[in-house]
Amino acid sequence: MPLPVREVAALKVVLRPMSDADLPFTAALYASTRAEELAPVPWPAETKQAFLAQQHAAQHAHYEQHYQGMQAMIVERGGAAIGRLYLYAMPGEIRIVDISLMPAARRQGIGAALVRDVFAQAAPLGKSVTIHVEKNNPARTLYARLGFTIVDGDRGAYDLWEWRAAG
Numbered sequence: 671m672p673l674p675v676r677e678v679a680a681l682k683v684v685l686r687p688m689s690d691a692d693l694p695f696t697a698a699l700y701a702s703t704r705a706e707e708l709a710p711v712p713w714p715a716e717t718k719q720a721f722l723a724q725q726h727a728a729q730h731a732h733y734e735q736h737y738q739g740m741q742a743m744i745v746e747r748g749g750a751a752i753g754r755l756y757l758y759a760m761p762g763e764i765r766i767v768d769i770s771l772m773p774a775a776r777r778q779g780i781g782a783a784l785v786r787d788v789f790a791q792a793a794p795l796g797k798s799v800t801i802h803v804e805k806n807n808p809a810r811t812l813y814a815r816l817g818f819t820i821v822d823g824d825r826g827a828y829d830l831w832e833w834r835a836a837g
Contacts, residue, residue, distance in 0.1 A: 684746050685746070801813065
């Protein structure tokens, strides 16, 4: 299931398959997504680092167990890893399992371009695009702007969002 990359190519961004060699990067990326949340927690830095490493390992194991065969890609710009995009194809939908960018790569249109490229893959197949989004995730405004709607808001800390092609 190759992802069309029209939008991201215009931003000089490329996608490549993830390998185990990328795990240190994805751990650092994961930690960057939790930094604000953990900032007020009065733990020593070493304790926070250990907690984040454990949480990343648990997340990685969860994804491998529950999304076997997912397309795990590293987002790169200028030869440097700046994010990840994990997709899982199901009969009627493409699930964005994870999409995240390093802080320096956020708010530049890259995430929106990645999502629009997923739409370009899903639409001709008649598939919807879904994503679980934490209720406090600032990217919710982006997902709403791109046309996602909440289809299941009763999933604990997460809501299930869905996009459907017009028509």
